Amino acid sequence: MARLLIVPLVAGLVVAAAACDRAPAGGADGRPGAVTITETYAAEPVTDESAVVYLTIRNGTQVTDTLVGAATPIAAVAGLHRQMTMGAMTHMESAGSVPVPAGGDLRLEPGGLHLMLERLSRRPQAGDTIDVTLTFRRAGPIRVRVPVIAYADVSDRAHPPQ
Amino acid sequence: MRRIVIGLALVTAACAPRPDARSGAGEDNPFGLRGRVLSDPLAKPEFVLTDTGHRPFDFRRQTDGYLTLLFFGYTYCPDVCPVHMANLGAVIAQLTPSVADRIRVVFITTDPARDTPERLRQWLDNFDRRFIGLTGDTAQIAAAERAVGLPGADIGPRDSTGAYEVGHSAVVVAFTPDNRAHVLYPFGIRQADWANDLPKLLTIAWPGS
Numbered sequence: 001m002a003r004l005l006i007v008p009l010v011a012g013l014v015v016a017a018a019a020c021d022r023a024p025a026g027g028a029d030g031r032p033g034a035v036t037i038t039e040t041y042a043a044e045p046v047t048d049e050s051a052v053v054y055l056t057i058r059n060g061t062q063v064t065d066t067l068v069g070a071a072t073p074i075a076a077v078a079g080l081h082r083q084m085t086m087g088a089m090t091h092m093e094s095a096g097s098v099p100v101p102a103g104g105d106l107r108l109e110p111g112g113l114h115l116m117l118e119r120l121s122r123r124p125q126a127g128d129t130i131d132v133t134l135t136f137r138r139a140g141p142i143r144v145r146v147p148v149i150a151y152a153d154v155s156d157r158a159h160p161p162q
Numbered sequence: 163m164r165r166i167v168i169g170l171a172l173v174t175a176a177c178a179p180r181p182d183a184r185s186g187a188g189e190d191n192p193f194g195l196r197g198r199v200l201s202d203p204l205a206k207p208e209f210v211l212t213d214t215g216h217r218p219f220d221f222r223r224q225t226d227g228y229l230t231l232l233f234f235g236y237t238y239c240p241d242v243c244p245v246h247m248a249n250l251g252a253v254i255a256q257l258t259p260s261v262a263d264r265i266r267v268v269f270i271t272t273d274p275a276r277d278t279p280e281r282l283r284q285w286l287d288n289f290d291r292r293f294i295g296l297t298g299d300t301a302q303i304a305a306a307e308r309a310v311g312l313p314g315a316d317i318g319p320r321d322s323t324g325a326y327e328v329g330h331s332a333v334v335v336a337f338t339p340d341n342r343a344h345v346l347y348p349f350g351i352r353q354a355d356w357a358n359d360l361p362k363l364l365t366i367a368w369p370g371s
Contacts (some may be wrong), residue, residue, distance in 0.1 A: 043241065046244055047237060047238070047285065050240070064210055079241070110245060111241060151241075154241065159352060
């Protein structure tokens, strides 16, 4: 019976691989020669425990950089989580540090790599902005302001209509 | 290391912008649905779990004849679960009551240790107070997942803070009023896709039904 589901899901993987090639060549604000952050947003949490943040990191330099940490005033813990595919299943693990390839993008997006804010000191609401500081091995700390949107608006933000 | 096991559909979500049109609206799909139409529909399984009012819920009997949208997830889930539920809540709120009343959204927790009936109710009420939340013991929930053809929940080891992650599949399974599942909705499906499909799912006369 499981075969019924696995077949369409594997087909989805092929679609996903093709879709990854569609990433734009340059970030909206991507300056050459710098690491820049675009497409920031967070989902308004529906529980008190945690909030999730998405963004795109563009490395405009000639050298691979590494995202080594994150922090925000509204949470005691800000950690990267990512998924690992092993066979037919996907495993998620805490991602301590993540490379950002020279001239490339690192995307944090729903269902993939994301920044998890835990032990919140306050629960952000749609319309708020959250200060987040990302720390890179070479570029150092970069502070961004992350707008908070409702979960109902996440799909259109992550997958805008073509 | 905290681990989570998720259905492969999540990988699709990582970068596929629209799993709908290309996979769903081709010649194989004469109904113009944006979900993934199954070539072999799935019979609605029989199982009894416990609802958020602590009452037994007979899935097959109590969803009989409804468009039933079934999802396995958990309330600590960062994005797949709340996004699916928020999208469904927003779209169903726009339907006329006579259409909305023919739809049942059923959310089965894969994390029964933390998702008490009360917590499930509170979480689901963020999206739609009519959504049905079900729980049970781990074996019952795993059996329900297997009955639908989804891999069983996988609960990872606790980390140093006692936290842990739970696995689930990322698809919403749509059982149409003929009590068979004909269509799957992977993560990445948008509200416009649901708005297109939900009325159709109530009226399509499936071959062989």
